[in-house]
Amino acid sequence: MRPDSTPADVAPLEAILGDRLVRDPELMRPFARDTSRAALEGDPIGVVLAESTADVSEALRWASSTGTPVSVRGAGTGLAGGAMAYAGGLVISLERMARIIDIDVANGLAIVQPGVITAELDAAAREHGLFFPPDPASARISTVGGNIATNAGGLRCVAHGVTSDSVARLEVVLGDGRVLRTGARTRKNVVGYDLTRLFVGSEGTLGVVTEATVRLKPVPAGEPRTFRASFRDLESAGRAVSAIVAGQARPEVLELMDALSVEIIESFRPSGLTVPRGAMLVGQTVGHFGADAQAEAEAITALCRSLGADDTAISDTDELLEARRLSNPALNARGLKLSCDVGVPVAALAEVFRGISEISARHGKRVSTVAHAGDGNLHSTVESSDAAADIVAADAVLDDITRLALSLGGTISGEHGIGSLKRHELPWQQDDVALSVQRSIKAALDPAGVLTPGRAI
Template identity: 50%
Template structure:
């Protein structure tokens, strides 16, 4: 450690408070102990020094942005290093003619979007934590968000990366061109790799023109989540693609109301909310409302306020405020949402645990959660069992065990249920090729 301090100086911290602050993310995962040091890097050169040192001394490294991840991917390793990229937080360039942004990995997603807005452009992906999450973290997890229905997830807007490999080499992937058919898609390989293949030190992101026209919010109340799921399937089979299409069950809305009171109330068991944007936004919203009415909505209207969408964004904070919330992140084909919600109801009845569900409904990505009565090992295990049953139900429907939050340290046990042995083995081989010593987030993601 003295050797590392000699090379990097005071960017290396062994202060107990700093170690504790950087040891965990916002997930329920608990670190096994404190790291030996936190290295708050300011440049790719410093990252190279850190990883060379870690490889030489066989020290495990976890990579951290803002720590907003919910799957335990940024947890410290006992006696390991935490590499914090939060200080690398500049917008390096907004190239408006080419609709490209080049940024440090520690820039907050909302800050990047606001920088693009000054040029009438937008950075489209918007995770719920967009005001605190870093772009590097969203690249590492291939984050989604509310706007991703219309604009795609993080993978769809990243043009290139600068990455430091485990042995300290620095590589650049992708390009700033609109088209690129050269070589393997290394950019895509690093996106969503959760820091297991390299450390992202620069991001080249594609921007889009900011939508022109009004924004119209719509909502629909349904007697059941299954009925709302059927309405979503109808909407997604139509010619209209809303900017956002979100779904909350009554349990989720009630929890938000208890902790963050608003004027939003659930008349039925499910609330579908969304937004259309553009010169024909009102017409699109009315088409969605009509589809909801045809699908049996108790109430459907266009023209609601932003408060509806704010309520959706407050579900996770409300669950955290309510107690020990255990959640999962599964995705199914949108056409099977209704069936999936019926399975969740059956699982809730079978286990005796109420399930709170919200969803990025248009892309079939849902976040069921269970509130554990206490933090005893037995109670947590029982709540985890409910989520396991829900995840297995998603797999039965051709779904996946994570739609946007990735695997981290919490979900590795279920990878073998989604991947066949050869496919999973190939991923382990890729990990071994890029990180032969195994210092980068060992035991996570795959």
């Protein structure tokens, strides 16, 4: 960033954008942070309330010419510190670009702007007998653009994959303001490099997505069933998950909450859940490939009982899944605010749960774990006050959990991304060659280095 940035520097951009460029400190404040615990470096110089691709292009052209760092945000629900404002930087907000442009029923596609709320796209698709597969726990408040930026996962990953599996085509504004269009509306496309997947998960470092063509799927026929199974310990629940994923019944959702998580969620919003001794699996079946959802749920709960579940139930409501979605606000309300997102091979779940218990005991810190268990994506949260020493101690726990995941063939992040909070862990997973190649790509697409500098890679 230019050290001599002054209000006068912004005049050319202000002349183009008018009131779409916010300069008032009070009005900028809500756009300066995301949901993470990352510290704000300082106040931005302005916030662009973009309403079109042209607005984003003008903003990035100006930023590139002045060397001003840019952070990009949708709804600000990110947990890795990727959308935090830079001191003296420019924030590009995409929340006004929230239009569902088209739902192409015949081809199972939707064209959307990045500020569309994920659950609202899903609801609009269901009016046509289709649905949008990505389903992060924050679906009611997170945006499609934010999901694309982090390659978000969610509850339905076990059946439908992550966000990249549902993205067909993108419109992206590069760091110098040029507009790039990637991908195609077709199912198969092998022309050139796969630039679409390059941008999915790039966390705002390579370009700003201003339009996306995403894939929809038909809503399964029949009535879904939710199920639960309580276990005396986490390891037994982990073994059950591995058996379910390897079995014939195909769950649409397969989530895990440890006993501490269930107790906290139940006290946060009582729903009649009985706190298990060790862990609770919750899931949903929808009857894939003509199967009956009730029969699939019965097969899964029977398998759980054979592997040590001491309490199982099947329901035709979504209350169990709603309880799972409450985990973040419930844990935060009880002071468990420091969390990490790791992934392991599904077969390693029992071992990683055992290891997390040992880490918790060794550090003397309570750890709550919830997981998209069907694909091995775990979210562990450590108790901590806001005192600096407590935060350092909690971070040491999270680092140990991350190292544990890596030792089991896992990854330092399954869906939240690296942002600023996990950047110190990158060399734990990627070697110098991998990091160098990624930074070369960054330099080619953003030569001025203004897009989300110092984060993600």
